[in-house]
Amino acid sequence: GAGVSQTPSNKVTEKGKYVELRCDPISGHTALYWYRQSLGQGPEFLIYFQGTGAADDSGLPNDRFFAVRPEGSVSTLKIQRTERGDSAVYLCASSAQAGAYNEQFFGPGTRLTVL
């Protein structure tokens, strides 16, 4: 079956602009996660959704970052007033349920470059 998909695969924007990154999880997966991966680092947790609600947003770096999942499926990560330091690969993952024992399945990522 289809895996996690993310669009766009690449996004180049200018400092100060607004961007939206989209994630389409595996069908039927109730938990959805966003991570950010900088060069030479492992993924860093940003936020996770259980259904439509954000169950844990403790990883969001500041209030310029926001994410939604209005119908419990597709999610959008929104970044306002982008800064050069936001440049990274943004990864989305989903799992069948939110429990700690469930492995997460990752999408290919969106490479964001802020000029």
Add this chain to the structure above:
Amino acid sequence: AQSVAQPEDQVNVAEGNPLTVKCTYSVSGNPYLFWYVQYPNRGLQFLLKYITGDNLVKGSYGFEAEFNKSQTSFHLKKPSALVSDSALYFCAVRGWDTPLVFGKGTRLSVIA
């Protein structure tokens, strides 16, 4: 705070030889441990996990990992390496109600 250490940035091994990629962790309570592999221009792929039970867990592509509670380690192993195993490997840990935390990754290079 929970954390993962992968002490080796790079591991080189000859094809056909056994390989080990090291991981140690710190977490409150019972650990839930995972290994992922990342190939160039592809997403992270799940390899295996330890939840409870047998300390030796088997996963995809012939990989296995050994959980050692006293040493807080979860090393990834394979008896005979293949050139196609060359990739970036990530160890990750979470507690029952905490986010998944990843190590920095170890680049495995299998030489023919």
